[in-house]
Amino acid sequence: MTLKPAITHISVTDQVADFIVMEVASGNLKPGEKVAEREICESLQVSRVPVREAMRLLQAQGLLHAKPNRGVFVNAPSMSETMEMLEVRETVEGIAIRRVLSDPDRSAQTRAALDRCVRELEKCALLDDLPAYCRADLSFHRTLIELSGSSVLMSLWQSISRNVFVFLLHERSDVFDFEESIEDHRRLVQAIFEDPTGLAAELKHHLIGPILKNHPEIKSDEHT
Numbered sequence: 001m002t003l004k005p006a007i008t009h010i011s012v013t014d015q016v017a018d019f020i021v022m023e024v025a026s027g028n029l030k031p032g033e034k035v036a037e038r039e040i041c042e043s044l045q046v047s048r049v050p051v052r053e054a055m056r057l058l059q060a061q062g063l064l065h066a067k068p069n070r071g072v073f074v075n076a077p078s079m080s081e082t083m084e085m086l087e088v089r090e091t092v093e094g095i096a097i098r099r100v101l102s103d104p105d106r107s108a109q110t111r112a113a114l115d116r117c118v119r120e121l122e123k124c125a126l127l128d129d130l131p132a133y134c135r136a137d138l139s140f141h142r143t144l145i146e147l148s149g150s151s152v153l154m155s156l157w158q159s160i161s162r163n164v165f166v167f168l169l170h171e172r173s174d175v176f177d178f179e180e181s182i183e184d185h186r187r188l189v190q191a192i193f194e195d196p197t198g199l200a201a202e203l204k205h206h207l208i209g210p211i212l213k214n215h216p217e218i219k220s221d222e223h224t
Helices: 012-025 037-044 048-060 079-101 104-126 130-148 151-171 178-194 196-214
Strands: 064-067 071-074
Touching: 012 037, 012 048, 012 130, 012 151, 037 048, 048 064, 079 104, 079 130, 079 151, 079 178, 079 196, 104 130, 104 178, 130 151, 130 178, 151 196, 178 196
Parallel strands: none
Antiparallel strands: 064 071
């Protein structure tokens, strides 16, 4: 497991959880592998309390699972479970977008916020930094949720966001076209503000289209 510097942020539990997520996303922790509590404590120079709290949090979010008297292990989600997660994303983000569009007076402010997120994607692409790009991708979609002003939607988003990050980094680990992904985000922004009739289809394409492209064994008619 890769050593990291000591954590100094206030939310230690979330920082530990994000460290574990990054270990899983980068492949340092593989599906089915046991999470070494002591090693995390030593790497991050924290006590066992926040590590155990982080593990419980990630169990609740579905990234880890506990085996009685054996420890905590990395989950290996099935393709069906992955598709369910993406469909939850589609529902949550679709509702968020509808809430955003219900306030036309904030349209310019909302578009400016999303445009800033796209520019951050462009910066990460220039650096060829895939983990940073995936984090910026999540930030784009989190911004949509934040702009909706719904605490319920934000709670749902937070419950799946770490799993989404792992999924994004795994799916993009081999060959990834940064520019194609950036253009997909640009099209989604355009659809939100200029093509409401095509918005639902564009959102579905944005969230589910890439996995259908990468996994032709999935029946596309079930997710279109």
